[in-house]
Amino acid sequence: MFWTFLLPGGLWLLLFFLVPLAMVWVLAFGERAGPVEIVITWTLDNYRQALEPIYLGLFWKSFWIAALATAVCLIVSFPVALAVSFAPRRSKPLLLMLVILPFWTNLLIRTYSMIAVLRTKGYLNYGLEYLWVAAKTILAPLGLDDLLGERFVPLSLLYNNTAVVFGIVYVYLPFMVLPLYATLEKLDRSLIEASLDLGASQIRSFLSVTVPLAWPGIVSGIILVFIPALGTFLISDLLGGPDSQLIGNVIERQFKAANNIPLGAALSFLLLYLTFLVLALRAWLAGRRARHG
Amino acid sequence: MAERRGAPGPLEYTRRLWLRAWLAATFLFLYAPIVILVIFSFNDSRRNIVWRGFTTKYYAKAIANASLIEAFTNSLIVAFISTVVSTILGTLLAMALWRFRFPGKAAVEGANALPIVIPEICMGVSLLVFFSRIGLMGGISWPVSLTPVVIGHIAFSFPFVAVVVRARLEGFDRSLEEASKDLGASEWQTLRHVLIPFMKPGIVAGALLAMTLSLDDFVITFFTSGPETITFPIKIYSMVRFGATPEVNAASTVLIAITLLLTVIAMRLQTPVREEETR
Amino acid sequence: MNAPPIVRIEQVTKRFGSFAAVDAVSLAIPRNAFFALLGPSGCGKTTLLRMLAGFEQPSEGRILIDGEEMAAVPPNRRPVNMVFQSYAVFPHMTVAENIGYGLKVTGVPRPEIERRVAEAVAMVRLQGFEERRPDQLSGGQKQRVALARALVKKPKLLLLDEPLSALDRKLREEMQLELVRLQHEVGITFVIVTHDQDEALSMATHIAVMNRGRILQISDPRSLYERPRTRFVADFIGQVNVFDARLLDRGETGVRVMVEGLGEIEVPEREPPAEVVALAVRPEKMEVRTEGPQAGPLQLAGRIGQIAYFGDHSRIFVECDGLRLICIRHNRSRIEETPLAEGMACYVSFRPEDAVLLSS
Numbered sequence: 001m002f003w004t005f006l007l008p009g010g011l012w013l014l015l016f017f018l019v020p021l022a023m024v025w026v027l028a029f030g031e032r033a034g035p036v037e038i039v040i041t042w043t044l045d046n047y048r049q050a051l052e053p054i055y056l057g058l059f060w061k062s063f064w065i066a067a068l069a070t071a072v073c074l075i076v077s078f079p080v081a082l083a084v085s086f087a088p089r090r091s092k093p094l095l096l097m098l099v100i101l102p103f104w105t106n107l108l109i110r111t112y113s114m115i116a117v118l119r120t121k122g123y124l125n126y127g128l129e130y131l132w133v134a135a136k137t138i139l140a141p142l143g144l145d146d147l148l149g150e151r152f153v154p155l156s157l158l159y160n161n162t163a164v165v166f167g168i169v170y171v172y173l174p175f176m177v178l179p180l181y182a183t184l185e186k187l188d189r190s191l192i193e194a195s196l197d198l199g200a201s202q203i204r205s206f207l208s209v210t211v212p213l214a215w216p217g218i219v220s221g222i223i224l225v226f227i228p229a230l231g232t233f234l235i236s237d238l239l240g241g242p243d244s245q246l247i248g249n250v251i252e253r254q255f256k257a258a259n260n261i262p263l264g265a266a267l268s269f270l271l272l273y274l275t276f277l278v279l280a281l282r283a284w285l286a287g288r289r290a291r292h293g
Numbered sequence: 294m295a296e297r298r299g300a301p302g303p304l305e306y307t308r309r310l311w312l313r314a315w316l317a318a319t320f321l322f323l324y325a326p327i328v329i330l331v332i333f334s335f336n337d338s339r340r341n342i343v344w345r346g347f348t349t350k351y352y353a354k355a356i357a358n359a360s361l362i363e364a365f366t367n368s369l370i371v372a373f374i375s376t377v378v379s380t381i382l383g384t385l386l387a388m389a390l391w392r393f394r395f396p397g398k399a400a401v402e403g404a405n406a407l408p409i410v411i412p413e414i415c416m417g418v419s420l421l422v423f424f425s426r427i428g429l430m431g432g433i434s435w436p437v438s439l440t441p442v443v444i445g446h447i448a449f450s451f452p453f454v455a456v457v458v459r460a461r462l463e464g465f466d467r468s469l470e471e472a473s474k475d476l477g478a479s480e481w482q483t484l485r486h487v488l489i490p491f492m493k494p495g496i497v498a499g500a501l502l503a504m505t506l507s508l509d510d511f512v513i514t515f516f517t518s519g520p521e522t523i524t525f526p527i528k529i530y531s532m533v534r535f536g537a538t539p540e541v542n543a544a545s546t547v548l549i550a551i552t553l554l555l556t557v558i559a560m561r562l563q564t565p566v567r568e569e570e571t572r
Numbered sequence: 573m574n575a576p577p578i579v580r581i582e583q584v585t586k587r588f589g590s591f592a593a594v595d596a597v598s599l600a601i602p603r604n605a606f607f608a609l610l611g612p613s614g615c616g617k618t619t620l621l622r623m624l625a626g627f628e629q630p631s632e633g634r635i636l637i638d639g640e641e642m643a644a645v646p647p648n649r650r651p652v653n654m655v656f657q658s659y660a661v662f663p664h665m666t667v668a669e670n671i672g673y674g675l676k677v678t679g680v681p682r683p684e685i686e687r688r689v690a691e692a693v694a695m696v697r698l699q700g701f702e703e704r705r706p707d708q709l710s711g712g713q714k715q716r717v718a719l720a721r722a723l724v725k726k727p728k729l730l731l732l733d734e735p736l737s738a739l740d741r742k743l744r745e746e747m748q749l750e751l752v753r754l755q756h757e758v759g760i761t762f763v764i765v766t767h768d769q770d771e772a773l774s775m776a777t778h779i780a781v782m783n784r785g786r787i788l789q790i791s792d793p794r795s796l797y798e799r800p801r802t803r804f805v806a807d808f809i810g811q812v813n814v815f816d817a818r819l820l821d822r823g824e825t826g827v828r829v830m831v832e833g834l835g836e837i838e839v840p841e842r843e844p845p846a847e848v849v850a851l852a853v854r855p856e857k858m859e860v861r862t863e864g865p866q867a868g869p870l871q872l873a874g875r876i877g878q879i880a881y882f883g884d885h886s887r888i889f890v891e892c893d894g895l896r897l898i899c900i901r902h903n904r905s906r907i908e909e910t911p912l913a914e915g916m917a918c919y920v921s922f923r924p925e926d927a928v929l930l931s932s
Contacts, residue, residue, distance in 0.1 A: 009405075469660050
C-alpha cells in the first residue's frame with residue numbers, strides 16, 4: 001500500500017527534478033571543450049566569473065527590482081485582501097474569483113497585454129493626456145495653464161525598468177492577494193472589536209492588531225512574489241529596455257544563444273542559493289517570532 | 294434580508310468608500326490590459342496602435358495559420374496529459390505524506406516543496422540540460438518531441454496538486470475511517486467508499502490547478518521545447534518579437550476564451566456535488 | 573446466570589511510551605449486561621474500549637471475546653461494533669446507505685441488506701429519514717443512525733464511547749431510557765464509556781470505576797452508591813461526607829471505630845474492609861433539625877452555611893466545628909415543614925447503619 005502511494009511521485013521528483021538539478025550543479029564545474037562538448041574539470045572558474053562585478057551588479061539590480069515590485073504588490077494587495085475578506089458573505093466568492101481570474105491567463109499574454117497599456121501611444125498615456133487636457137481646460141480661465149506646459153509629454157513607461165516593475169506587479173498581484181486573504185479570513189474579528197472598544201482608532205487598530213496578526217500571510221505573499229520576480233526573464237525581455245537586463249535574461253542567454261552552459265549553470269545555482277537564503281531568513285524570522293510571540 | 298442602510302459599521306471595511314475605490318481601481322488595473330487586448334484583436338490595422346475599424350479577418354488569419362493551429366493543439370495535448378498524470382501523482386503523494394510516517398519523510402516533503410518555491414528558470418534550465426543529455430531535445434519527430442514538455446509540466450504541476458489534496462486530507466475525521474473498519478470494511482474498501490469521496494473536492498481543485506498551470510506556463514515550456522516542438526506560448530513569443538499584430542491578439546483571445554470556458558466548466562462540476570450534499 | 577462472561581480482560585496493560593494508560597486491568601463482562609466504564613477524563617476507559625474494538629493493541633495481557641483470543645483479529649473482523657463519540661456518520665451517504673454500509677462491505681446480498689436496514693430504521697425510530705443526508709440531521713438523529721448502523725450487523729458486543737455527552741439535557745434523559753430499551757429489545761451486551769456518573773447509575777447493570785488506568789471497584793449501581801470501597805469511589809459517585817476514622821475493634825455484628833469529631837461509633841457491618849481509614853455518610857442520610865439536642869450519640873451541632881435549592885430537593889451546607897457537611901432534604905410537600913435559613917443553629921444526625929467504612 002505504502003509504496004504504491006509514495007513511489008510514483010517520489011520517483012518522478014527524483015528523476016525529473018532532482019537529477020536534472022544535480023546535473024546543472026555538476027556542469028557549473030565544467031569547461032567548454034567544443035561547440036557541444038563540456039568537460040567536468042571541477043574548476044571554480046565559472047563561479048569566479050559569476051561573482052565578477054558585472055554579474056554581481058546584475059544580481060543586485062534583479063534583487064532591487066524584485067523587492068520594489070514586491071513592495072508595491074503588498075501595498076496594493078493589502079486593501080484588496082481586506083476588502084474581500086470583510087465583504088458580506090455572498091459577495092466573497094465572486095470578488096475572490098474576480099481577483100483570481102486574470103491569473104487564469106498565460107504569462108506571456110498577460111505580459112504582452114501590458115505593452116499596449118504602457119507604450120507612448122498606450123492607454124496609460126492616453127488616460128494621462130486626457131487628464132492633462134481636462135486640467136488645462138479647468139485652469140485656463142484662471143490663467144494657470146502655463147504650469148502644465150505647451151504640449152503633453154507622454155511618460156516613457158515602456159522598455160525601461162519602470163515597465164519591468166509594472167509588469168511584475170501586474171503578473172504576480174494575485175499571488176500576494178491570496179495568502180493575505182487566507183490569513184485575514186481566519187482572523188478573529190473580535191480582536192479588532194476589542195481594540196476599538198478599548199479606545200484605539202481605526203488606523204491604530206489596523207497597525208497594532210490586524211497587521212501583526214496577518215503577518216504569516218504577509219510573509220507568504222512576499223515569498224510567493226519575490227522569488228519568481230527575482231528569476232524573471234520574460235517580463236524583462238518583453239517590457240524592459242537595453243539596460244533592463246536581469247539575471248534571468250543572462251542565464252537564459254548562456255543556455256541558448258551564448259552557449260556558455262557552465263557559466264549559466266553557475267549563475268543558476270547562485271540564484272538558487274539566493275532563493276534558499278531568502279527562505280532560510282523567513283524560517284529564522286518565524287522561529288524568532290514563535291519564541292517571542 | 295434587507296440590506297442595512299446607514300453608515301458602515303466599524304468592521305464593515307468593504308462598505309467604505311475609499312476601500313471600494315481602491316478595489317475598483319485594482320480591478321481596472323487587472324482587467325483593462327486584457328480587455329484592451331481582446332478589443333484590439335478586432336482592430337482593422339496592421340500596426341495595431343490606433344483603432345481603425347472592426348474586423349474579424351485576423352481571426353481568419355489566425356485559423357489559417359497552420360503552425361499556430363499546430364502550436365495550439367500541442368499545448369492542449371500537453372495540458373491534458375499533464376493534468377491527468379499530475380493529478381494522479383499528486384494525489385498519491387499527498388496520501389503517502391498524510392497517512393504514513395517513515396524515515397526520510399521530511400526530505401520528501403522538502404523535495405515536494407522545491408518545485409513550487411524555486412525560480413522557474415532554474416528548473417527550466419535543468420530540464421533543458423537533462424533532456425539534451427538523454428537525447429530527447431532536437432532531432433525527434435512529433436509526438437515524441439512533446440515528451441520533454443509533458444514531463445516538465447508534470448514535474449512542476451504535481452507538487453501543487455499534492456499540496457492541495459494534502460490540505461483537504463488534513464480535515465479528515467479519522468473516526469470515519471475507524472467506523473468503516475469497525476463495520477467490517479477492509480483497508481481497500483475504506484479507501485474506496487470513505488476516503489476517496491472525501492478527497493474528491495481536493496482532487497478536483499488540484500486537477501483544475503494542474504490544468505491552469507500547464508496552459509499558463511511559459512518558462513518551462515520555453516526551455517523544454519526543442520527546435521521542432523511548436524507550442525503555443527513559444528509561437529506567440531516569436532510572433533510578438535516580430536511585432537505586435539492583431540493576429541497575436543486574436544490567438545491570445547482564443548486561449549483566454551478556452552481557459553475561461555474550462556474554468557466555468559470546472560466550477561459547474563463542483564456545484565452539483567454541493568447541491569447533492571444539501572438535498 | 574451461569575453463562576460464561578462474554579468478555580474476559582486479563583491483566584491488560586497499555587503503554588504509550590513510558591506512560592501506562594491502562595495498568596494491569598482484569599475484568600469479566602457478563603452476557604447481556606449493560607456494562608459501564610466510569611471515570612474522570614484520562615483514566616484509561618476510552619483506551620480500554622478501543623482495545624476491545626481492536627483499534628489499540630494491549631502492550632501486555634490478553635482480551636478474549638466469547639472465549640476467542642482477539643490479539644490477531646483486526647477491527648474489521650471482530651464480532652464487535654462501536655458507536656463513536658462523534659457518531660462518525662459518513663457525510664456523503666444517505667441514512668439508508670450509512671446503515672447498510674457494514675452489510676455491503678461484507679458481501680451481504682442486496683435484498684437482505686434492504687430488509688435488515690428497514691428493520692434497523694424501525695428499531696431506532698427513524699422511519700421516513702432513509703434518504704436524508706447527515707447534514708440534514710440533528711445530533712440525536714445522527715446518533716440513532718450510528719446505533720442502527722452498528723446494531724444491524726448483530727454484533728456480540730456493542731461499544732458506546734460517551735454517547736450522550738454531546739446532547740442537551742432533555743435529549744440526554746430521553747436517550748438514556750431509549751438505550752436501555754434497545755438493549756433489552758436486541759438482547760446483546762452493551763459496553764459504555766462515560767464520565768457522567770448519573771448516566772452510569774441510571775443505565776448500567778454493572779459499573780466499573782476507573783482511575784489512572786486501574787479499576788477501583790466493579791459493582792451494580794446500588795452497591796456502588798451505597799457501599800463504595802474507597803474514598804475516591806465514594807467521592808466520585810454522588811456527593812458524600814467523609815470523616816477520618818480509625819479501627820478500634822472488630823466484633824461479630826459490627827466494628828468499633830474512632831471517628832474524628834464524633835467519637836467512638838459502633839457500625840453494624842458484617843463484612844468490614846481489612847483496613848479502615850474513613851467513615852462516609854451520604855447527604856440524603858443526614859437529617860437537619862433546628863430543635864435542641866436529641867437523644868443518641870451521632871449528633872453534630874452546627875450552623876447552616878448555604879442552602880442551594882434544586883426544586884425537588886435542597887442541598888444544605890452545614891458548618892460544624894471546622895467540618896463542612898452536605899445534607900440533602902427532599903421537598904415532600906409544597907408547604908415547607910420547618911423552614912431553614914442561612915445562619916440558623918442546627919443539629920445534624922445520622923444512623924450508624926447508614927455509614928460506610930472506607931479503605932484507601
